[in-house]
Amino acid sequence: MFSSLKAKMSDVPSARTLNVAGLSLLVLLALTTAVAYLPFSHGKLIIALGISWVKMLVVALVFMELRQAGKTIWVFAIAGFLWIAVLAGLTLADFLTRISPAG
């Protein structure tokens, strides 16, 4: 496991790969901002957040090198999301199902 980690993590990414990722992030930023000005009101924030997820994946996979990372690193990255899902899921399960006594 260690030898594969070294071989993969020490790989030098090409400058081109990095620049393409950086440029695509700026294009996605322009897209996020443009969507906000579309002439309808519902769902725009959901689209903007969806694009933000794509941006996050570009940063995590290319710049943070999750693509080449070993399994143990993936476990920590996924664990972070899982615990947020538990935190947000249980919190919203409470708030979204509360019934006001006043009706």
Next chain:
Amino acid sequence: MPILNTLDDQVAASGAVGQFPDRMEERHASFMGMWAFLATEMLFFGALFTAYAVYRIHYGEAFTQTSKVLSVFWGAANTAILLVSSLTVAHAVRASRLKRKAECGLWLGTSALLGLLFLGIKIMEWATDAREGHLPWGSLGFNPPGLHPEAERIFLNLYFIMTGIHGLHLFIGIGLLVSLAVRMRRNRLSDAPELPVEIAGLYWHFVDIVWIFLYPLFYLAGR
């Protein structure tokens, strides 16, 4: 065969690094430790994002109205600055692996400058908010922008707390990059100078990702 006089000699001859048997294991432990730390940071910010979700569901209208007091131009400009800084940090990591120390220092310095530019714009925005009475705290002359002062207070509280904590993280990141650039210049890093650059890079990218979500939630929510 060399004579290994002291324990230090024996450790050096074995290829050990500090408490690690070799560089590879040091690398493995460092990456895993940093990702474990980032997972706790995800939870820290996750709690704040969850708070935003709860209040947004309750006070959707007030949130979209209050969001309009923020400048999309400056929000977008700052997002672009942070995204470019992530690219320059990625180049710093690349240069460090190629053992190009001068180039690495240059990329680190550029990234730190971009971080400072971000903070400068943010402080300017906060100052404008303060002048216009958007600080949501009691004695500071809060001037509610809409018809739901309590919900607007909550939005602005979340805005100042989340961008403030993000700014603090960025400030720490700038300190890390500057200290690395200086130590790189003075040749004070070990014979594996790429490792601290890579680890600081992971932190910087994480702080960038947090902003990627703050931007639409606060600046674009009302458009």
